[in-house]
Amino acid sequence: MIKSRLIQIVVSIFALFLSSQAFAERTMLNVSYDPTRELYKEYNPLFIKHWQEQTKETVDVQQSHAGSGKQSRAVIDGLEADVVTLALAYDVDQLYSKARLIPENWQTLLPSNSSPYTSTIVFVVRKGNPKQIKDWSDLTKDGVGIVTPNPKTSGGARWNYLAAWAYALKHNSNSEDTAKAFVGKLFKNAAVLDTGARGSTTSFVEREIGDVLITWENEAYLVLKEFGQDKYEVVTPSFSILAEPPVTVVEKVAKKNGNVDIAKEYLNYLYSKEAQEVIAKNFYRPIDKEVAAKYTKQFPDIELVTISELGGWNDVQKKHFADDGIFDQIYDQGK
Amino acid sequence: MTAITQEINNPKTSVTASALRDPDWLKYGLIAVALSFIFLFLCLPLGLVVFQALSKGFGAFLSALSQADTLAAMKLTLLTALVTVPLNTVFGIAAAWSITRFEFKGKSFLTTLIDLPFSVSPVISGVIFVLLFGMQGAFGEWLSDHDIKIIFAVPGIVLATLFVTFPFVARQLIPLMQEMGCEEEEAALSLGASGWQMFFQITLPNIKWALLYGVLLCNARAMGEFGAVSVVSGHIRGLTNTLPLHVEVSYNDYDVVGAFASASILASLAIVTLILKTLLEWKQGTR
Numbered sequence: 001m002i003k004s005r006l007i008q009i010v011v012s013i014f015a016l017f018l019s020s021q022a023f024a025e026r027t028m029l030n031v032s033y034d035p036t037r038e039l040y041k042e043y044n045p046l047f048i049k050h051w052q053e054q055t056k057e058t059v060d061v062q063q064s065h066a067g068s069g070k071q072s073r074a075v076i077d078g079l080e081a082d083v084v085t086l087a088l089a090y091d092v093d094q095l096y097s098k099a100r101l102i103p104e105n106w107q108t109l110l111p112s113n114s115s116p117y118t119s120t121i122v123f124v125v126r127k128g129n130p131k132q133i134k135d136w137s138d139l140t141k142d143g144v145g146i147v148t149p150n151p152k153t154s155g156g157a158r159w160n161y162l163a164a165w166a167y168a169l170k171h172n173s174n175s176e177d178t179a180k181a182f183v184g185k186l187f188k189n190a191a192v193l194d195t196g197a198r199g200s201t202t203s204f205v206e207r208e209i210g211d212v213l214i215t216w217e218n219e220a221y222l223v224l225k226e227f228g229q230d231k232y233e234v235v236t237p238s239f240s241i242l243a244e245p246p247v248t249v250v251e252k253v254a255k256k257n258g259n260v261d262i263a264k265e266y267l268n269y270l271y272s273k274e275a276q277e278v279i280a281k282n283f284y285r286p287i288d289k290e291v292a293a294k295y296t297k298q299f300p301d302i303e304l305v306t307i308s309e310l311g312g313w314n315d316v317q318k319k320h321f322a323d324d325g326i327f328d329q330i331y332d333q334g335k
Numbered sequence: 336m337t338a339i340t341q342e343i344n345n346p347k348t349s350v351t352a353s354a355l356r357d358p359d360w361l362k363y364g365l366i367a368v369a370l371s372f373i374f375l376f377l378c379l380p381l382g383l384v385v386f387q388a389l390s391k392g393f394g395a396f397l398s399a400l401s402q403a404d405t406l407a408a409m410k411l412t413l414l415t416a417l418v419t420v421p422l423n424t425v426f427g428i429a430a431a432w433s434i435t436r437f438e439f440k441g442k443s444f445l446t447t448l449i450d451l452p453f454s455v456s457p458v459i460s461g462v463i464f465v466l467l468f469g470m471q472g473a474f475g476e477w478l479s480d481h482d483i484k485i486i487f488a489v490p491g492i493v494l495a496t497l498f499v500t501f502p503f504v505a506r507q508l509i510p511l512m513q514e515m516g517c518e519e520e521e522a523a524l525s526l527g528a529s530g531w532q533m534f535f536q537i538t539l540p541n542i543k544w545a546l547l548y549g550v551l552l553c554n555a556r557a558m559g560e561f562g563a564v565s566v567v568s569g570h571i572r573g574l575t576n577t578l579p580l581h582v583e584v585s586y587n588d589y590d591v592v593g594a595f596a597s598a599s600i601l602a603s604l605a606i607v608t609l610i611l612k613t614l615l616e617w618k619q620g621t622r
Contacts, residue, residue, distance in 0.1 A: 029571060037588055064570045065584075078470035078479070079487040079569040099470060198587045226589050256479075 024060035028259045028266065031081035033068035033155060033245070034198040035219045039282040040085070046278060047269055051262065059262055067196040068155035075101065075250060082254040082263040085247040087155025089113070090313035092246050101252045115244035116270035117284035120304055121156075121163045123235040124204065124213040124220045131211045135237045136167040140182060145191040145210035149200045151320075151327050155245075156197035158321060160214045163241035165320070166305040170239065184330035205232075216243070217299070221283035242304040384602050388595035399585075399596040407573040408581035408597070411489065415577060416557040419497045423553050427504025428546070434505075435512040446509070452501045460498050461566025464491055487569030492577065495563040500553045507549030508542055515541055544619040548612065555608045559601060 032040060044061040051059050064071070064079070068087035075081045076099045086092050092114075095101045107114045125133050131144050139146055149157035161183065168182035169175070191210040194200045197219055204213040205227050212235075213223075220234045247267050254263040269275055276286040280295045292299070310316055320326045389396050399405065433439075434446055452460065466472045468485040478485060485491045519541070523533040539546075561579040568575045576584060578597055585594035 034587070062574055063572050065587075066570055074487065074569055076471060077465050077486065078468075078475060080484070202587070256482075 024058045026057070026259060026262060027060040027062055028082040028254075028257070028262050029062045029064065029080060030083050030085060030266070031064045031071050031075055031079060032085040033071060033087040034065055034196050035156070035216055035222070036085060036245075037063075037065050038222065039218075039279065039284065042278050042282065043270070043275060046274060047266055050269055050272075050274075051265065054265075061266070067153055069153060075099075075253075080253050080257065081250050082257060082259045083247060083249050083266055085245065087243075087245050088158065088313065089244070089246050089307075090317050091155060092248055093313065095248075095250065101250050102248055103251065106248045107246060109249075110247065110267060111271060112287050113244055114246040114248055116247060116267070116275070116287055117245065117279045118287070119217045119243045119245065119284055120240045120302070121159050121214060121243065122217045122220050122240065123237065124215060124223050125211065125233050125235055127231050127233060129233055129235065133212050133235055136164055136186075136239070137171075139164070139189065139212065139214070140185040141189075144189050144212065146186065146189045146212055146214060147192055147194075147200050147204040147210040148190060148214045149197050150193040150195055153195040154197055154200075156216050156219070157193075157200075158316075159216075159241055159243045161320065161327065162307070162310060162316065163237075163239075163305070166241060166310060167237070167239050170305075180326060180330060183326075187331055217285070218283035221298070236300050236302060239303045239305070242306045244307070381602055384595050384598050387591060388599040390595075391592050395592050396596050399590070399593040400600070402593065404573045404576070405581060405585075405593065405597060408576045408578045409600070411492070411574075411576070412558050412578040414489070415493055415496050416554055418493050419500055419557045420550060420554050422497060423500050424504050424546070424550055426501070427506075427508060427549060427553075430505040431508035431512050434509055436517060449502050449505050452499050457499055457560065457562030458566060461495055461563040464495055464498075464563075464567050486567050487571070488575060491567040492564050492575060495567045496557050496560050499560050499563050500556045503553035503556065504546065504549035507545045507552070511542055511545045544615055548615045548619070551608055551611055551615065555605065558604060 030040060030044075040061075040063055044063070048059055048061065051057065064074075064081075066074075068091045071079075071084070072086060072091040072094045075084060075095060084092060084095065089107060092102070092106065096104050096106065103109075110116070123133060123139075125131070131138070131141075133139065133144065138144065148160050151157040151161045164183050164186050165179055168179035172178040172182070192200075192203050194203055197215055200213060200215060201219060201223060203209045205223060213220075215223075217234075217236075223232055224234060247270065249260065249263040249267060251260070254260045270279070271287065273288060273291060276288040276291040280286045280291055280298070283298070285299050286292045286295070307313060307316065311319070318325065388399075430445075430449060434442060465486055467474060468478060468491065469475050470479060472486075485494065519537050520533055523537045524530075528536070559579060560577075561583075564577055565580055565583075568577070568580055570576060570580065570584065572584070578601055582594050582597045582601070585591075585597060
């Protein structure tokens with residue numbers, strides 16, 4: 001009696017699991033970084049519709065989000081990503097140098113350095129801007145509490161750091177010593193260093209720490225959208241950095257899964273007009289000139305330094321963020 | 336029940352000389368400290384979880400729970416518990432049996448090994464499996480060639496949970512079976528019972544409450560494990576997120592109601608566990 005009841009329960013539980021199997025013919029996995037959650041939530045249905053119109057096949061796109069460096073590590077360790085859409089080229093490079101999952105020339109395979117959207121680094125302050133923060137130089141003033149993630153673990157934070165560094169170089173006739181002192185002072189004002197961009201946002205918004213959040217432009221506008229324009233303001237500095245979050249097909253995995261065609265089209269379609277609109281609506285700067293022209297109000301035209309002007313990711317990584325690099329030096333002094 | 340009431344009515348402490356008794360202010364002071372501690376660090380946070388989950392009304396709470404990703408997380412958590420708990424129950428009985436009924440070399444070493452998952456941090460447990468089964472790990476190439484997915488898939492999550500919840504059942508049974516001794520079992524055997532007859536008619540009835548207690552704790556941990564599972568999960572939505580991981584994901588999505596709704600499910604699971612645990616303790620006490 002009890003036995004047959006037990007069997008009944010077990011059977012019904014397994015039926016429950018089977019019933020949840022997706023109806024899609026094929027599924028692919030996009031491994032991405034933290035702030036793109038909302039973007040891909042909106043893009044994936046658009047792509048699924050597009051693919052169905054093209055091929056009559058129903059596909060499903062799965063998402064995984066975490067810090068960019070952590071995700072890169074997971075893919076190297078075997079997380080079966082058909083495509084990666086990460087925060088910076090260095091993290092994608094690791095897929096080649098550590099595991100040969102992608103070709104060495106991956107960044108040349110898609111237009112504009114394989115970045116279908118760009119972004120930059122801006123500030124979020126509390127309404128009325130009580131500390132009168134207008135530009136990078138205001139961040140080094142005494143008594144200004146800064147919220148930024150840790151450049152050691154977060155892709156976004158490395159862009160934050162480099163924007164400050166480039167600003168200091170520009171305003172001090174390229175003196176690295178002065179730039180070091182400037183960035184050192186800035187990080188001394190850091191109220192909290194979270195591990196990822198999303199963690200910093202929650203610290204600033206929900207735990208109400210600090211006077212200014214340094215973050216991605218897209219994340220900044222998302223804060224306004226989610227938590228109210230009556231509480232926060234976005235401050236765009238006079239000068240910042242051109243952040244190019246790159247995308248690529250993880251060839252070895254996509255081949256094994258038989259998903260190369262979907263994966264390629266998934267990324268190509270990001271450059272289409274429809275997708276670029278979704279990108280702009282999610283506060284990323286579109287690559288498409290026409291779409292960008294429609295949103296000029298949202299994305300003020302400021303001077304942007306590029307990563308290659310700073311020497312490229314490999315050099316920058318070694319010089320600034322490796323153990324005992326400049327970030328370690330200034331941070332240890334700050335303590 | 337009667338045993339307990341008797342004890343309350345005739346506490347042994349009443350015969351203690353007053354000089355040996357603690358002063359009232361100390362007694363009530365300590366009780367107040369303990370109670371306020373429990374309130375601050377247990378009741379208040381638990382209450383807040385429920386409060387946040389219901390902050391946008393009961394409808395929002397229900398719709399958060401019925402989202403596809405949340406349901407998938409619940410299913411995965413159930414599946415994980417469904418696989419790990421029976422396996423660890425069998426293992427726990429086998430381990431307790433061999434340790435309490437046989438003499439062999441390295442017995443104390445084995446007992447120590449069983450405790451290993453308690454003493455290492457869950458994150459380490461997760462990393463162990465990445466090092467073993469990850470692409471760069473010891474068996475990575477072979478697994479990939481044979482198209483077997485362990486890490487960043489359901490098997491990895493089950494394995495990590497299995498490892499972390501290893502000791503619960505064995506830890507409950509070993510002291511009890513040691514204390515019980517094996518006279519009853521020997522008697523059964525000498526009267527002609529087969530090995531299985533002896534186990535089901537003598538041993539199992541004797542250990543059943545402790546066994547249930549161990550299973551209960553094992554289940555609670557299997558459903559609640561975060562650290563080890565987080566390392567091996569890969570965080571694929573609707574696929575490899577267990578309920579505890581789903582709480583973190585929703586919170587980072589600014590979906591406060593969703594995060595706390597899932598958290599309240601875990602919390603209510605904890606409360607049910609506590610109630611069952613108390614009942615079992617009481618059963619064990621009256622046996």
